[in-house]
Amino acid sequence: MADLPGRVSGQRQDRRAELGLGALASCVLLLIVGMVVFVFGKAWPSFAHNGLAWFGGGGNVDRQLTDIFNSPANPSNYVYKMHAWPLLYGTAVTTLGAVVIGITFALLSAVFIVEFAPAQLRRVLEPVVRLLAAVPSVIYGLIGILVIVPFVGNHLISQGRKESVQFVVQLNGTSLLVAVLILTVMIVPIMIAIMVDALRAVPSAWTEGSAALGVNRWRTIWSISVRAARPAIVAAAVLATARALGEAIMLSMVSGSVGFAPNPIDGLTFFVEPTRPLAATIVDNAEGLSVKPFGQTLYAFAAVLLVSSMFLSLAGWAAKQPLRKYGNA
Amino acid sequence: MDQVMPPPVRRIVVDGEPTTVAPPPPRPETANGHPTGVTPLRRRARTSSPGRERMRVEELSVAYAGKLAVKEVTLPVRQGEVLALIGPSGCGKTTLLRSLNRLTELTPTASRSGRILLDDADVERFEVTDLRRRVSMVFQQPNPFPMSVFDNVAYALREQGSKRPRKHDLQPAVHDALARAGLLAEVQDDLDRPALRLSGGQQQRLCIARSLAARPEVLLLDEPCSALDPQSTAKIEELILELRRELAVVIVTHNLQQAFRIADHVGFMYLGHLEEYGPVDQVFGTAKSKRTRDYVSGAFG
Amino acid sequence: MAAHAHAVAPRTRAVESTRSWRTLDRIGLLFCWAAGIALCLITAAIVLYMLVKGVQFLRPHLLVTHPQPDLDQSKTGGFLDPILGTLILTVIGISVALPLGVATAVWLTEYGRPASLARAVESGVEIVAGTPSIVLAIFGLVVFQQHIFSWMSFTAQGNAVFARSFLTAGAMMSLIALPLVVGSTREALQSIPRHVREASYALGKSRFATIRRVLLPAARPGMATGATLGMGRIAGDTAIVVILLGASLQLQAEGSTPLLKTLRGTGSTLTSYVYNNSPAGEGNAPQKAYAAAFVLLLIVVALNFAVDVLVRRRKEPQWIR
Numbered sequence: 001m002a003d004l005p006g007r008v009s010g011q012r013q014d015r016r017a018e019l020g021l022g023a024l025a026s027c028v029l030l031l032i033v034g035m036v037v038f039v040f041g042k043a044w045p046s047f048a049h050n051g052l053a054w055f056g057g058g059g060n061v062d063r064q065l066t067d068i069f070n071s072p073a074n075p076s077n078y079v080y081k082m083h084a085w086p087l088l089y090g091t092a093v094t095t096l097g098a099v100v101i102g103i104t105f106a107l108l109s110a111v112f113i114v115e116f117a118p119a120q121l122r123r124v125l126e127p128v129v130r131l132l133a134a135v136p137s138v139i140y141g142l143i144g145i146l147v148i149v150p151f152v153g154n155h156l157i158s159q160g161r162k163e164s165v166q167f168v169v170q171l172n173g174t175s176l177l178v179a180v181l182i183l184t185v186m187i188v189p190i191m192i193a194i195m196v197d198a199l200r201a202v203p204s205a206w207t208e209g210s211a212a213l214g215v216n217r218w219r220t221i222w223s224i225s226v227r228a229a230r231p232a233i234v235a236a237a238v239l240a241t242a243r244a245l246g247e248a249i250m251l252s253m254v255s256g257s258v259g260f261a262p263n264p265i266d267g268l269t270f271f272v273e274p275t276r277p278l279a280a281t282i283v284d285n286a287e288g289l290s291v292k293p294f295g296q297t298l299y300a301f302a303a304v305l306l307v308s309s310m311f312l313s314l315a316g317w318a319a320k321q322p323l324r325k326y327g328n329a
Numbered sequence: 330m331d332q333v334m335p336p337p338v339r340r341i342v343v344d345g346e347p348t349t350v351a352p353p354p355p356r357p358e359t360a361n362g363h364p365t366g367v368t369p370l371r372r373r374a375r376t377s378s379p380g381r382e383r384m385r386v387e388e389l390s391v392a393y394a395g396k397l398a399v400k401e402v403t404l405p406v407r408q409g410e411v412l413a414l415i416g417p418s419g420c421g422k423t424t425l426l427r428s429l430n431r432l433t434e435l436t437p438t439a440s441r442s443g444r445i446l447l448d449d450a451d452v453e454r455f456e457v458t459d460l461r462r463r464v465s466m467v468f469q470q471p472n473p474f475p476m477s478v479f480d481n482v483a484y485a486l487r488e489q490g491s492k493r494p495r496k497h498d499l500q501p502a503v504h505d506a507l508a509r510a511g512l513l514a515e516v517q518d519d520l521d522r523p524a525l526r527l528s529g530g531q532q533q534r535l536c537i538a539r540s541l542a543a544r545p546e547v548l549l550l551d552e553p554c555s556a557l558d559p560q561s562t563a564k565i566e567e568l569i570l571e572l573r574r575e576l577a578v579v580i581v582t583h584n585l586q587q588a589f590r591i592a593d594h595v596g597f598m599y600l601g602h603l604e605e606y607g608p609v610d611q612v613f614g615t616a617k618s619k620r621t622r623d624y625v626s627g628a629f630g
Numbered sequence: 631m632a633a634h635a636h637a638v639a640p641r642t643r644a645v646e647s648t649r650s651w652r653t654l655d656r657i658g659l660l661f662c663w664a665a666g667i668a669l670c671l672i673t674a675a676i677v678l679y680m681l682v683k684g685v686q687f688l689r690p691h692l693l694v695t696h697p698q699p700d701l702d703q704s705k706t707g708g709f710l711d712p713i714l715g716t717l718i719l720t721v722i723g724i725s726v727a728l729p730l731g732v733a734t735a736v737w738l739t740e741y742g743r744p745a746s747l748a749r750a751v752e753s754g755v756e757i758v759a760g761t762p763s764i765v766l767a768i769f770g771l772v773v774f775q776q777h778i779f780s781w782m783s784f785t786a787q788g789n790a791v792f793a794r795s796f797l798t799a800g801a802m803m804s805l806i807a808l809p810l811v812v813g814s815t816r817e818a819l820q821s822i823p824r825h826v827r828e829a830s831y832a833l834g835k836s837r838f839a840t841i842r843r844v845l846l847p848a849a850r851p852g853m854a855t856g857a858t859l860g861m862g863r864i865a866g867d868t869a870i871v872v873i874l875l876g877a878s879l880q881l882q883a884e885g886s887t888p889l890l891k892t893l894r895g896t897g898s899t900l901t902s903y904v905y906n907n908s909p910a911g912e913g914n915a916p917q918k919a920y921a922a923a924f925v926l927l928l929i930v931v932a933l934n935f936a937v938d939v940l941v942r943r944r945k946e947p948q949w950i951r
Contacts, residue, residue: 010836017838021737024730026747028754031805038772039765105665112666116659121670128673131934134859135676136866138901139923142908143679146916185672192669205472209536212432213485213543214462218648218655223488228475238760246762249868249901253910279764279869286873289771299772302765309760313753326475326523456650492652 039306042299049080054300057085061259065285069294078293086261087301090275093176093262094251095244098183102244103237106188107226110195115221126196133189141250144182149173149254157272165266169273174256177271182254183247187240194239198232199225230323238316242309245279252280278305380409383547383577384429384464389443391424391433398424400601401443406547411569411578413592413609415585417624421601422581423469426549429579430464431457447547462489465545469552471532473524473539478516481524481535482506485543502542510538511568530561537568548572550580554587566591585625589613597621684924687917693925697879697903703915709922711880712903715796716865716929718892719875719899722800723807723864728857730804731811732846738812739819740841759809763802767873770802774874783894784884792876795884796893799874806867807860814859818852819845855940862933865926868901875902900926 047054064082071079113122113129153173162171202225210220226233256274259281264270276284278301288294384406391399399421406412406429414422424433431452433439445452452460462485473481479496482503487493503520507513512534516522524535533553540548550569554562569578569591582588588595588609595612597605597620605612605621616622623629648656692708700706734751742748774782774793783795822845830840846853876882876896883891898906900922905911907919 010839014836014838017841018737018741018743021733021741022747024733025737025751027730028734028751028758028808032754032757034773035761035765035769039769042772105668108662108665109669112662112669116662117666125670125673127934127938128677129669131931132673132676134862134866134930134934136868136901136926136930138866138868138904139680139927141910142904142919142923143676145909146919147679185676188669203472205468205470206474208432208435209468209472209474209539210484210488211435212430212461212466212468213489213540214458214460214465215485215488216458216648216651216655218651218659219488222658223484224474242760242762246764248762248764249872249905253905253908279762282764282768283869283872289768289873299768302768305762306765309762309765310757313757313760317753326477326525458650 035306039299039303042296043303044296045078045293046080046082046297046300047303050082054082054084055088056083057261058083061086065259065294065297068297069285069288069291071291071293075292080293080297082297082300084278084301084304086259087276087278087281088304089261090176090255090259091245091277091279091305094179094183094255094275094277095241097176097180098187098244099237099241101180102184102187102191102240103233105184106191106195106236106240107233109188110192110199111221111226113192113196114199114225115217129189129196130193133193135186135189137186137247137250138253140182140186141253144178144250144254145174148178148182149175152178152272161269161272165269165273169258169260171269171272171274172256173272174254174274175272176255176262176275179251179255179275179277182250183244186247186250187243190243191236191240194232194236195229198229198236202228231320231327234316234319234323238312238319241312245308245312246305247277248279248283251277252283255280257284278302380407380577382406383408383448385444385446385449386425386429387444387446389425389428389441389445391421391428391439391441393424393436394438395440397601399428402598402601402603404596404603404606406577406579407594408577409573409575410593411573411580411591412594412596413588414579414581414596414598415583415588415624416598416604417629418583420598422598423551425598426466426551426579426581429547429549430461430466432461432466458489462543463545464547464549465540465543466549466551467533467536467540467553470556471529471536473527473532473535475523475525477521478507478524478527478535479503479520482538482542484539489543506538506542507535509541509572510534511564511571512538528561530557530564533557533561533565534568537565541572545576547577547579550578552581552583555583562587585613585627597624599624680920680924680927683920684927687921688924689921692918692921697898699879703918706913706915706918709900709903709918709925712898712900712922713925714881715871715875715897715899716901716926718796718897719800719803719871720861720864722796722893723803724857724861726801726804727807727811727860728853731808731856731860732815732853734808735812735815735819736841736846739816740837740845755809755812758805761805762869763806763867764869764873766802766805767870770798770870770874774798774801781894794874794876794896796875796895796897799870800893802870802874803864803867806863806870807857810859810863811853811856814852814856815849818849818855821852822848851940851943855937858933858937858940862930862937865899865929865933866901868905871899871902872905875899879903879906900929 059081061082061084067079067081071077113126117125150173152175153171157171157173165171206224206228207220210224211217215223255276257276257280258274259276260274262270262273262275266273282298282301285294285298289298382405386402386404386406389399389402390397402425414425416422427433428441429445429452433441434457447455447460447464474484476484483496483499486499486502504513507516512531515531516527524532527535533556537548537553554565557565566587569580572578573593580591592609594607595605595609596603597612597616597618599620605616605618607616612621613625616625648659651659693713694710695708696710697712698705698707734755738748738751771793773779775791777791779793779798780791782797782801783792786792826844826848827840830844831837835843875898877898878896879898881892881897882895884895885891903922904919904926907913907915907922909916
């Protein structure tokens, strides 16, 4: 009886705590709504003026950006013309390139670390890979711009190749090739770290069961371990894609600051042509954010990135659903 | 009644039929005057003549990191019979079983001496995957793969061969294996259901079906019923007796009554040694070693 | 037993021979080794290269002198201010992210009602984790330009809020650390067995008291792991710094309140210093960029090491299961 008031106040305190914590947790939702509202609110004029042509090609993106930047001060005369295709294309090519190469390489490396690497090598390699997963992108960018870009510019691109396209674009080493390469090196450790954990977590009962059926080690790894680790592989791919999609600084350093869409018809030259993804474009032009129509155009780029990253989360979730059916449940 | 005569066997498995507690049939009595620890329910007649010798273990010793788990065991495995390995925990039964298809090699610290012969050829000479196809194993915990029932049974067929067969071609083999494991009737309507949603007993029979699909010659069972309920256990025992006709079965069990019910020969292991080996009636009745007599009468475990 | 030991042959082969494998499997194995070896080489190259460059260009005086804008590289000073900037930003970011993240994680694991809201919050955290930091940066810019946030930076001529300061950048930085804090705190809370909670309820403790007295102390290593990972991400992020911290090389205080003036002011961090001194930025002093990058790398290594220690400590058995 005596402790009844205490218990009641405990319950009330409990209720208050639940509401308080719930409110704090819901801040995340508020934030996302705010992000969508503010970014799209700022970006709207750019989309509204161009319509669907915003996503199309045509004209020189850099010239369009310059025109917008130099808009007359009078709001009614603002210039908004923007055909962002080369930037969208640059984003897609660098991201897809890095992710496709990265997943293959990371999966093979993760299997190597878990199954084949000698114990001493594994003891060194694993922590170093986890460290590389945490290295800031600007450091990768620095190595890229000081080492890889000059190497490509001086040794991989012949004078003839440079002259062949000199009226269209300058080839100096900052290129799609370097961008994809460094991006791959950047996202692979992240993927390996996740995949290694997942492969390790596969119950040994399954791999032993497979071995007891006379199935060789390689087939056991791929049809049991990797298969069981698929949800983690999807998660790793989503995380890596998000990083690649949103990488701004490193790509602005090594991809070449030209709003150019590398053309596969150019053959090998395609790989050494410069490009510039959306995120890098925003960073490169950050000084112009205060110029109203220019800022609005940059917010439009950010809006596209925001929507893409949300779709990516959704796609990752959707990709995991069918895998759940046979999973550990 | 209990006070007068304590049950002689520690692990009594309720086997569905209440007659298990009926007085034992006349049989030789052990030295201490108690009847031997067996239930009267023998599900079948003994095989009259011993089959051809399929596998032979000669002077086998296995050690983990230098510590011996199996010490100089010699033992035959005959075609068409069930060999049960009994003994207290940690006496090397499972290790002996796992060395028969060289699964001990998955443990990096394991080492082995002595010989194991399959059809008079040393298992060392076999390609390890080849050996394991002929000598297959079912584990203590049911371990179906996280796939559909069909894919589980087809797994070995798909992954063993040199090229991947089509699903359509696998259908007869999968149905046959499920039928032999007595599971077909229960899963026939939906072979695409996830294997992990089956009950424990069904999962274990699925694992047996998975092994049978690859048509092994020897089937190793490592306490296959220890995680199962009595009904499932009874089903699996029936299944083992069926399988005995076509292949050699080696079963490790903790359950003496189970050994008595299904085995033709019994090996009793104690601290790594094969203490006693012989026909089931001999081991449970007139065992040579005192320790064996004590163990089967429930004096220790 | 020793008498038998000599009878046992050397170890059995743990690795099966590949002779019986399909050709395709063998090619796969070859690729696997190739990938593994390539990984070793690339990893070694990056680590050794940064080590060599760091030892080559890092001088103690760089750590304690202020940076100066100058065309002559010998007069541009060191990077004391960027180091301070990184520290300040990390502290602000994590001190916002930690309470918010722990609260979210506790609510998700211990309450989580209504379930639909919990699921929404969960995917919300995932979306924040996937949002590019450049998007967070310019989102922060438009938010903090609102007049109610003028106290976080300063109001320029023409009544426009500048929106660039340690406070605004730190606030956005907290968002990139938040998902990491939520993730590892949740993991830690989920790994506490149910009977621990039940034992506490059985003693008559309320849910909240259980959380505060039993669960949170037990989840502390998990929280610390998340916080450390988050600090690593904050220290390594560049986009938010470039957009939201202003472009001043030195710490530029704003106003007169002692501590607040620094926080409201602008500055730089090691990441922006590296960026600005690379050929991509204005400074173009690769040696200094390397030296600063090396310091940054050391910070990341230290944080990584801390995570390692924390994770290892957490793995020790804490509960009787």
